[in-house]
Amino acid sequence: MTSTGERIGIVxxxxxxxxxxxxIIEAGYPMTVMGHRNRAPIEDMRxxxxxxxxTVTQLAAVSDIVFLCLPGSPQVETVVTQILKDKGAVHTIVDCSTCDPVSTRSLAKACNEVGIAFVDAPLARTPKEAWEGQLDTMVGAGEADFARVEPILKCWAGRIMRVGDVGAGHTVKLLNNFVALGYAALYAEVLAIGARNGVEAATFRGIIDGGRMDCGFFQTFMQYAVDRNRDAHKFTLRNAHKDMRYLTGLASESGIASHMASSVKNSFATAEGIGRGDDYVPMLADIVAELNGITRKEGSDRA
Known part of the structure; x- marks a missing residue:
């Protein structure tokens, strides 16, 4: 077990x-967590x-480095604003959430003005890899800040990539999610067209499986679309819509026409708008099918 003087706070x-x-705590870092209604993980950490x-105020008073794993920019902004107000012991904030890079850069500027370093280190992979310490993280930070937090990142990440200065981590994460969610929207529409024309999802999977267009995301998507494994990809349509809103906002702020991104975003906006936001991403296949009058029976597609 490592001995270190850095006190870690996690929200x-x-x-x-x-x-x-x-x-992180298994690596020997002193830790404080902020409680919430889901008591099981809090009690485990205790x-x-x-x-x-x-409260954030109490956490900031006893933490040198604060990690944030929150739903999005509004929640991150609230916590960081409170830390800046309290002026506690915190010298570094590491945001592992998936956030709007425009907001990230603004928060970093406000933190730097009072001597607090801000690092964005969003995550890739799943809770399973988080537990095993094998997450991927894309880090936006200056070289000195990156060097300071890298030993802690190594506690839980198997692949650490510094992709640029502050904001670059969240930018790369959104680009990565755009590719994945774009595939989801594409697959869902492909399956609906196929079903209407007598081609079942299992048949389509068999064509792509093992070929040049195969990939890990295709496999997990089809594990639900064909095998009906609800837990194949546990990422909600609401979160997908949030990420695509951030991506299209970033494109707009950058002066980039975003025809494809806007179309993908609208797929997830529709899903959330009809009350399916808590469903998982592969379930978009069901939603597109239903909106086109296609029902699934016993694992098959029927028009």
Whole structure:
């Protein structure tokens, strides 16, 4: 177990944050977590030796480095604003959420003005890899800030890529998600067209499987679309819509025409708009089918 003087605070001990917190404390870092209504991960961290606070103010008073694993920019902005107001012990904030890079750069500027470093280190892979300490992270940070936090990132990440200065991590994460979510929208529409014309999802999977267009995302998508494994890709349509809103906003702020991104965003906006935001991304296949009058029976597509 490593001995270190850096005290770690974590806000957002959820699906991803729990694994991150577990691996950091196992490496010997003193830790405090902020409590929330889902008590199971909080109690687990307490049993592992973490302290618990009820507020950001209390957390900032006893933490040198604060990790954030939150739903998005509004929640991150609220926490960072409180840390700046409190002027506690914090010297570095590491944001592992998926956020709007425009907001990230603004927060970093405000933090730097009071001597707090801001690092964006969004995540890739799943809660399973978070627990195993094998997440991917794309880091936006200056060289000195990156060097300071890298040993802690290594506690929970198997692949660490510094992709540029502050904001670059969140930018790359959104680009990565755009590719994945673009595939999801494409697959969902392909399956609907196929079903209407007598081609079942299993047949289409068999054509792509093992060929040049195969990929890990295709496999997990089809594990739901064909095999009906609801847990194949546990990322909600609501979160997908949020990420695509950030991506199209970034494109607009950058002066980039975003025809494809806007179309993909609208697929997820529709899903959330009809009340399916808590469904997972591969379930977009069902939604597109239903909107086109196609129903699924016993694992098959029927027009």
């Amino acid at each position: 957002g001990v959820g699906l991803m944050g729990h694994g991150i917190a577990k691996n 049993q592992r030796g973490a302290g618990e606070t009820d």
